[in-house]
Amino acid sequence: MGILPIAEAKDLAEQAGVDLVEIAPGAQPPVCRIMDYGKYLYQESKKKHDAKLRQKQIQVKEIKFRPNTDEGDYNIKLRNLVHFLEEGDKVKITLRFRGREMAHQEFGVRLLERVREDLDEHAIVEQFPRLEGRQMVMVLAPKKKEVKTGKSKENETELKTGSKNELTS
Structure with a gap:
Protein backbone atom coordinates (compact mmCIF):
# COMPACT_ATOMS: atom_id res chain seq x y z
CA MET A 1 0.00 0.00 0.00
CA GLY A 2 2.97 2.26 0.50
CA ILE A 3 3.65 4.81 3.21
CA LEU A 4 0.50 6.03 4.97
CA PRO A 5 -0.15 8.22 8.00
CA ILE A 6 -1.07 6.24 11.13
CA ALA A 7 -4.62 7.60 11.26
CA GLU A 8 -5.32 6.59 7.67
CA ALA A 9 -3.86 3.09 8.24
CA LYS A 10 -6.04 2.65 11.35
CA ASP A 11 -9.12 3.70 9.37
CA LEU A 12 -8.33 1.21 6.59
CA ALA A 13 -7.89 -1.59 9.15
CA GLU A 14 -11.13 -0.67 10.90
CA GLN A 15 -13.04 -0.65 7.60
CA ALA A 16 -11.66 -4.09 6.74
CA GLY A 17 -12.57 -5.39 10.21
CA VAL A 18 -8.99 -6.44 11.06
CA ASP A 19 -6.07 -5.10 13.09
CA LEU A 20 -3.13 -2.84 12.30
CA VAL A 21 -0.06 -4.78 13.43
CA GLU A 22 3.43 -3.29 13.75
CA ILE A 23 5.80 -5.84 12.20
CA ALA A 24 9.19 -4.05 12.29
CA PRO A 25 9.23 -1.23 14.85
CA GLY A 26 12.96 -0.56 14.36
CA ALA A 27 12.66 0.24 10.65
CA GLN A 28 12.42 3.79 9.31
CA PRO A 29 9.49 4.30 8.84
CA PRO A 30 8.07 1.50 11.06
CA VAL A 31 6.53 -1.34 9.05
CA CYS A 32 2.89 -2.19 9.82
CA ARG A 33 0.54 -4.71 8.29
CA ILE A 34 -3.23 -4.88 8.16
CA MET A 35 -4.19 -8.38 9.35
CA ASP A 36 -6.14 -10.42 11.87
CA TYR A 37 -3.80 -10.40 14.88
CA GLY A 38 -5.34 -13.48 16.53
CA LYS A 39 -4.83 -15.51 13.37
CA TYR A 40 -1.25 -14.22 13.13
CA LEU A 41 -0.47 -15.30 16.72
CA TYR A 42 -2.00 -18.73 16.05
CA GLN A 43 0.12 -19.24 12.91
CA GLU A 44 3.30 -18.16 14.74
CA SER A 45 2.66 -20.58 17.61
CA LYS A 46 1.95 -23.35 15.10
CA LYS A 47 5.26 -22.64 13.29
CA LYS A 48 7.18 -22.81 16.57
CA HIS A 49 5.44 -26.06 17.51
CA ASP A 50 6.22 -27.66 14.13
CA ALA A 51 9.86 -26.57 14.35
CA LYS A 52 10.10 -28.11 17.80
CA LEU A 53 8.69 -31.42 16.51
CA ARG A 54 11.17 -31.56 13.63
CA GLN A 55 14.10 -30.94 15.97
CA LYS A 56 16.05 -34.08 16.93
CA GLN A 57 16.92 -34.38 20.60
CA ILE A 58 20.35 -35.93 20.99
CA GLN A 59 20.41 -38.30 23.92
CA LYS A 143 29.90 -39.53 12.55
CA LYS A 144 28.28 -36.91 10.37
CA LYS A 145 26.55 -38.46 7.39
CA GLU A 146 28.04 -37.47 4.04
CA VAL A 147 25.76 -35.35 1.89
CA LYS A 148 25.54 -36.68 -1.64
CA THR A 149 25.80 -33.95 -4.29
CA GLY A 150 24.25 -36.06 -7.02
CA LYS A 151 27.35 -35.82 -9.24
CA SER A 152 28.98 -38.96 -10.47
CA LYS A 153 32.71 -39.61 -10.18
CA GLU A 154 33.02 -38.95 -13.90
CA ASN A 155 31.67 -35.42 -13.48
CA GLU A 156 34.02 -34.78 -10.56
CA THR A 157 37.08 -35.85 -12.56
CA GLU A 158 35.82 -33.80 -15.49
CA LEU A 159 35.82 -30.72 -13.29
CA LYS A 160 39.36 -31.41 -12.08
CA THR A 161 40.98 -32.21 -15.45
CA GLY A 162 38.88 -30.05 -17.76
CA SER A 163 36.59 -31.38 -20.45
CA LYS A 164 36.53 -35.14 -20.93
CA ASN A 165 36.46 -34.67 -24.72
CA GLU A 166 39.82 -32.87 -24.75
CA LEU A 167 42.63 -34.78 -26.38
CA THR A 168 46.11 -34.50 -24.93
CA SER A 169 48.82 -34.47 -27.56
Whole structure:
Protein backbone atom coordinates (compact mmCIF):
# COMPACT_ATOMS: atom_id res chain seq x y z
CA MET A 1 0.00 0.00 0.00
CA GLY A 2 2.97 2.26 0.50
CA ILE A 3 3.65 4.81 3.21
CA LEU A 4 0.50 6.03 4.97
CA PRO A 5 -0.15 8.22 8.00
CA ILE A 6 -1.07 6.24 11.13
CA ALA A 7 -4.62 7.60 11.26
CA GLU A 8 -5.32 6.59 7.67
CA ALA A 9 -3.86 3.09 8.24
CA LYS A 10 -6.04 2.65 11.35
CA ASP A 11 -9.12 3.70 9.37
CA LEU A 12 -8.33 1.21 6.59
CA ALA A 13 -7.89 -1.59 9.15
CA GLU A 14 -11.13 -0.67 10.90
CA GLN A 15 -13.04 -0.65 7.60
CA ALA A 16 -11.66 -4.09 6.74
CA GLY A 17 -12.57 -5.39 10.21
CA VAL A 18 -8.99 -6.44 11.06
CA ASP A 19 -6.07 -5.10 13.09
CA LEU A 20 -3.13 -2.84 12.30
CA VAL A 21 -0.06 -4.78 13.43
CA GLU A 22 3.43 -3.29 13.75
CA ILE A 23 5.80 -5.84 12.20
CA ALA A 24 9.19 -4.05 12.29
CA PRO A 25 9.23 -1.23 14.85
CA GLY A 26 12.96 -0.56 14.36
CA ALA A 27 12.66 0.24 10.65
CA GLN A 28 12.42 3.79 9.31
CA PRO A 29 9.49 4.30 8.84
CA PRO A 30 8.07 1.50 11.06
CA VAL A 31 6.53 -1.34 9.05
CA CYS A 32 2.89 -2.19 9.82
CA ARG A 33 0.54 -4.71 8.29
CA ILE A 34 -3.23 -4.88 8.16
CA MET A 35 -4.19 -8.38 9.35
CA ASP A 36 -6.14 -10.42 11.87
CA TYR A 37 -3.80 -10.40 14.88
CA GLY A 38 -5.34 -13.48 16.53
CA LYS A 39 -4.83 -15.51 13.37
CA TYR A 40 -1.25 -14.22 13.13
CA LEU A 41 -0.47 -15.30 16.72
CA TYR A 42 -2.00 -18.73 16.05
CA GLN A 43 0.12 -19.24 12.91
CA GLU A 44 3.30 -18.16 14.74
CA SER A 45 2.66 -20.58 17.61
CA LYS A 46 1.95 -23.35 15.10
CA LYS A 47 5.26 -22.64 13.29
CA LYS A 48 7.18 -22.81 16.57
CA HIS A 49 5.44 -26.06 17.51
CA ASP A 50 6.22 -27.66 14.13
CA ALA A 51 9.86 -26.57 14.35
CA LYS A 52 10.10 -28.11 17.80
CA LEU A 53 8.69 -31.42 16.51
CA ARG A 54 11.17 -31.56 13.63
CA GLN A 55 14.10 -30.94 15.97
CA LYS A 56 16.05 -34.08 16.93
CA GLN A 57 16.92 -34.38 20.60
CA ILE A 58 20.35 -35.93 20.99
CA GLN A 59 20.41 -38.30 23.92
CA VAL A 60 23.37 -39.90 25.64
CA LYS A 61 22.89 -43.67 25.87
CA GLU A 62 25.04 -45.71 28.25
CA ILE A 63 26.41 -49.21 27.79
CA LYS A 64 28.28 -50.87 30.66
CA PHE A 65 31.18 -53.27 30.18
CA ARG A 66 33.40 -55.23 32.55
CA PRO A 67 37.11 -55.92 31.90
CA ASN A 68 36.38 -59.63 31.36
CA THR A 69 33.25 -59.27 29.19
CA ASP A 70 32.83 -62.47 27.13
CA GLU A 71 32.81 -62.46 23.33
CA GLY A 72 29.06 -63.10 22.95
CA ASP A 73 28.13 -60.35 25.39
CA TYR A 74 30.65 -58.05 23.72
CA ASN A 75 29.05 -58.60 20.30
CA ILE A 76 25.55 -57.90 21.64
CA LYS A 77 26.70 -54.71 23.33
CA LEU A 78 28.55 -53.68 20.17
CA ARG A 79 25.39 -54.26 18.11
CA ASN A 80 23.44 -52.03 20.52
CA LEU A 81 26.15 -49.36 20.28
CA VAL A 82 25.91 -49.38 16.48
CA HIS A 83 22.12 -49.09 16.70
CA PHE A 84 22.31 -46.09 19.05
CA LEU A 85 24.92 -44.35 16.89
CA GLU A 86 22.88 -44.90 13.71
CA GLU A 87 19.90 -43.26 15.43
CA GLY A 88 22.10 -40.22 16.02
CA ASP A 89 22.54 -40.59 19.79
CA LYS A 90 25.80 -40.19 21.66
CA VAL A 91 27.04 -43.22 23.56
CA LYS A 92 28.74 -43.31 26.95
CA ILE A 93 30.73 -46.50 27.45
CA THR A 94 31.34 -47.30 31.10
CA LEU A 95 33.85 -49.95 32.13
CA ARG A 96 33.38 -50.96 35.76
CA PHE A 97 36.23 -52.39 37.82
CA ARG A 98 35.64 -54.49 40.94
CA GLY A 99 38.07 -55.54 43.65
CA ARG A 100 41.49 -56.51 42.32
CA GLU A 101 40.54 -55.57 38.75
CA MET A 102 41.70 -52.03 39.62
CA ALA A 103 45.28 -53.35 39.67
CA HIS A 104 44.95 -54.40 36.01
CA GLN A 105 43.47 -51.35 34.33
CA GLU A 106 45.34 -52.17 31.11
CA PHE A 107 42.65 -54.82 30.39
CA GLY A 108 40.04 -52.09 30.50
CA VAL A 109 42.07 -49.79 28.27
CA ARG A 110 42.51 -52.62 25.74
CA LEU A 111 38.76 -53.33 25.76
CA LEU A 112 37.88 -49.66 25.18
CA GLU A 113 40.46 -49.44 22.37
CA ARG A 114 38.89 -52.53 20.79
CA VAL A 115 35.42 -50.94 21.01
CA ARG A 116 36.80 -47.74 19.45
CA GLU A 117 38.39 -49.67 16.57
CA ASP A 118 35.24 -51.75 15.97
CA LEU A 119 33.08 -48.61 15.86
CA ASP A 120 35.55 -46.55 13.82
CA GLU A 121 33.24 -46.35 10.77
CA HIS A 122 30.21 -45.34 12.87
CA ALA A 123 31.59 -43.00 15.53
CA ILE A 124 34.23 -40.52 16.57
CA VAL A 125 35.66 -40.32 20.07
CA GLU A 126 34.29 -37.29 21.85
CA GLN A 127 35.89 -38.07 25.20
CA PHE A 128 38.87 -40.40 25.39
CA PRO A 129 38.95 -43.05 28.14
CA ARG A 130 39.49 -41.60 31.60
CA LEU A 131 39.22 -43.04 35.06
CA GLU A 132 36.40 -41.83 37.30
CA GLY A 133 36.65 -43.61 40.63
CA ARG A 134 36.29 -47.34 39.99
CA GLN A 135 35.10 -46.96 36.41
CA MET A 136 36.64 -45.92 33.12
CA VAL A 137 34.46 -43.79 30.84
CA MET A 138 34.62 -43.05 27.11
CA VAL A 139 32.06 -41.04 25.09
CA LEU A 140 31.44 -41.60 21.38
CA ALA A 141 29.47 -39.38 19.02
CA PRO A 142 27.99 -40.48 15.69
CA LYS A 143 29.90 -39.53 12.55
CA LYS A 144 28.28 -36.91 10.37
CA LYS A 145 26.55 -38.46 7.39
CA GLU A 146 28.04 -37.47 4.04
CA VAL A 147 25.76 -35.35 1.89
CA LYS A 148 25.54 -36.68 -1.64
CA THR A 149 25.80 -33.95 -4.29
CA GLY A 150 24.25 -36.06 -7.02
CA LYS A 151 27.35 -35.82 -9.24
CA SER A 152 28.98 -38.96 -10.47
CA LYS A 153 32.71 -39.61 -10.18
CA GLU A 154 33.02 -38.95 -13.90
CA ASN A 155 31.67 -35.42 -13.48
CA GLU A 156 34.02 -34.78 -10.56
CA THR A 157 37.08 -35.85 -12.56
CA GLU A 158 35.82 -33.80 -15.49
CA LEU A 159 35.82 -30.72 -13.29
CA LYS A 160 39.36 -31.41 -12.08
CA THR A 161 40.98 -32.21 -15.45
CA GLY A 162 38.88 -30.05 -17.76
CA SER A 163 36.59 -31.38 -20.45
CA LYS A 164 36.53 -35.14 -20.93
CA ASN A 165 36.46 -34.67 -24.72
CA GLU A 166 39.82 -32.87 -24.75
CA LEU A 167 42.63 -34.78 -26.38
CA THR A 168 46.11 -34.50 -24.93
CA SER A 169 48.82 -34.47 -27.56
